[in-house]
Amino acid sequence: DDILIAVRSVLGAGELAGRRVLVTAGPTVEPIDPVRFISNRSSGLQGYAIAAALARRGADVRLVSGPVSLPTPPSVKRIDVQTAEEMKAACLNQSPFDAAICVAAVSDWRPAAVYESKVKKTGDTPPVLNLVENPDILSTISHMKGRPALVVGFAAETDHLQKHAEQKRQKKGCDWLLANDVTKHRFGGTRNQVLFLADAGVESWPEMDKSSLADHLAERVVNFFRTGNDR
Amino acid sequence: DDILIAVRSVLGAGELAGRRVLVTAGPTVEPIDPVRFISNRSSGLQGYAIAAALARRGADVRLVSGPVSLPTPPSVKRIDVQTAEEMKAACLNQSPFDAAICVAAVSDWRPAAVYESKVKKTGDTPPVLNLVENPDILSTISHMKGRPALVVGFAAETDHLQKHAEQKRQKKGCDWLLANDVTKHRFGGTRNQVLFLADAGVESWPEMDKSSLADHLAERVVNFFRTGNDR
Numbered sequence: 001d002d003i004l005i006a007v008r009s010v011l012g013a014g015e016l017a018g019r020r021v022l023v024t025a026g027p028t029v030e031p032i033d034p035v036r037f038i039s040n041r042s043s044g045l046q047g048y049a050i051a052a053a054l055a056r057r058g059a060d061v062r063l064v065s066g067p068v069s070l071p072t073p074p075s076v077k078r079i080d081v082q083t084a085e086e087m088k089a090a091c092l093n094q095s096p097f098d099a100a101i102c103v104a105a106v107s108d109w110r111p112a113a114v115y116e117s118k119v120k121k122t123g124d125t126p127p128v129l130n131l132v133e134n135p136d137i138l139s140t141i142s143h144m145k146g147r148p149a150l151v152v153g154f155a156a157e158t159d160h161l162q163k164h165a166e167q168k169r170q171k172k173g174c175d176w177l178l179a180n181d182v183t184k185h186r187f188g189g190t191r192n193q194v195l196f197l198a199d200a201g202v203e204s205w206p207e208m209d210k211s212s213l214a215d216h217l218a219e220r221v222v223n224f225f226r227t228g229n230d231r
Numbered sequence: 232d233d234i235l236i237a238v239r240s241v242l243g244a245g246e247l248a249g250r251r252v253l254v255t256a257g258p259t260v261e262p263i264d265p266v267r268f269i270s271n272r273s274s275g276l277q278g279y280a281i282a283a284a285l286a287r288r289g290a291d292v293r294l295v296s297g298p299v300s301l302p303t304p305p306s307v308k309r310i311d312v313q314t315a316e317e318m319k320a321a322c323l324n325q326s327p328f329d330a331a332i333c334v335a336a337v338s339d340w341r342p343a344a345v346y347e348s349k350v351k352k353t354g355d356t357p358p359v360l361n362l363v364e365n366p367d368i369l370s371t372i373s374h375m376k377g378r379p380a381l382v383v384g385f386a387a388e389t390d391h392l393q394k395h396a397e398q399k400r401q402k403k404g405c406d407w408l409l410a411n412d413v414t415k416h417r418f419g420g421t422r423n424q425v426l427f428l429a430d431a432g433v434e435s436w437p438e439m440d441k442s443s444l445a446d447h448l449a450e451r452v453v454n455f456f457r458t459g460n461d462r
Contacts, residue, residue, distance in 0.1 A: 032269070034389050035336065035418055040266045069300060105266065108352045118389040118413070121339045121364070129360035133352070158265050158349040182266055182349070 014058015024104035026066030033115035041187035044068030047103030049214035084134035099150040142173035155179040198230040245289015255335035257297030264346035272418035275299030278334035280445035315365035330381040373404035386410040429461040
């Protein structure tokens with residue numbers, strides 16, 4: 001597999017050869033103070049599988065990743081970040097792209113102030129954690145000058161899956177949205193099941209493992225660049 | 232090493248044979264909703280090294296551990312927990328102990344309410360995260376009926392190391408407190424440097440790796456049970 005990829009990259013072969021693709025993956029970590037933080041249970045598995053699937057098809061993949069315990073897929077260029085703001089900066093810094101696949105579970109909020117010293121327990125009332133909204137990376141990329149031809153988002157939902165996903169796709173301005181119910185397929189698992197939303201309508205993809213889902217999506221990306229279609 | 236431990240456990244040898252010792256290690260994880268949480272950067276390395284060092288000396292070690300990516304040391308009985316409340320319950324559930332070494336970086340606070348569904352970004356103001364104080368496990372163990380003969384705490388500080396550590400030892404009621412400056416030796420590193428506080432006074436231990444520090448402390452525990460002294 002590695003040899004095949006090496007051969008492809010030398011020959012410029014692969015259906016996505018010459019295409020620059022951004023993939024974001026993993027959680028973001030938002031510091032409260034030097035030791036404490038807010039984060040989420042994203043393992044990065046789905047995003048890494050997608051980066052690998054695109055690279056196998058010859059794409060020049062930039063993987064902007066929160067902290068995860070996963071090896072970098074072959075031929076993928078990985079940029080490590082911690083916070084949502086760092087992730088946004090890294091994405092913009094690497095642009096332009098032909099496609100962007102935003103899989104990272106970006107923290108919607110971060111603490112309004114980061115304490116420079118560890119917050120002490122004073123014995124009085126607990127501190128109130130004031131939050132401020134993080135940059136919306138998917139929306140930023142969907143609306144930026146020099147927008148990628150194809151912008152894909154992921155949505156982790158716990159209820160009203162299709163309704164929340166439809167709203168999110170409209171609001172973010174992305175082309176495709178893949179929505180999964182994280183009460184059924186929990187963060188950190190190896191399998192996934194998604195609704196695939198595009199202008200052409202909604203598809204319910206069957207449950208499969210995350211690498212199969214990655215291949216499935218990568219084939220749709222290949223087809224998009226061949227035909228300009230969502231199917 | 233494993234064979235030696237196995238032989239010791241069969242023969243009942245080892246300086247701490249017959250002693251039940253509790254070790255807590257790792258971070259706690261306090262859920263905000265099904266996907267988000269508050270945690271800290273504890274790797275569990277120091278606590279696991281101490282559990283291993285005590286088990287090598289024949290102690291019957293119960294390791295109550297937050298989520299970490301470390302193997303369970305040989306002969307150690309490990310109980311996995313997520314939250315501070317689960318950690319406290321597991322510790323009490325396993326008592327009584329001859330000694331308790333509380334190394335875990337327990338979250339001082341947790342969200343007042345855990346949302347059952349993922350909190351949505353509404354576009355309005357961010358949610359305020361109201362926190363409530365978590366149980367103080369070190370203090371609970373230090374003041375419990377059937378208290379262990381020896382209770383040891385760890386304190387991660389970012390400033391005024393000795394002052395904060397003295398205050399903490401008094402307030403918690405533990406016998407020994409090991410305090411380290413986490414701005415110098417960050418969470419997740421392999422080396423450590425501590426102040427050792429006991430009734431007999433303060434010692435400044437030299438910087439060493441975490442397994443050496445574990446052996447150092449284990450020898451003091453051996454000596455305590457032999458002589459009743461802090462030295």
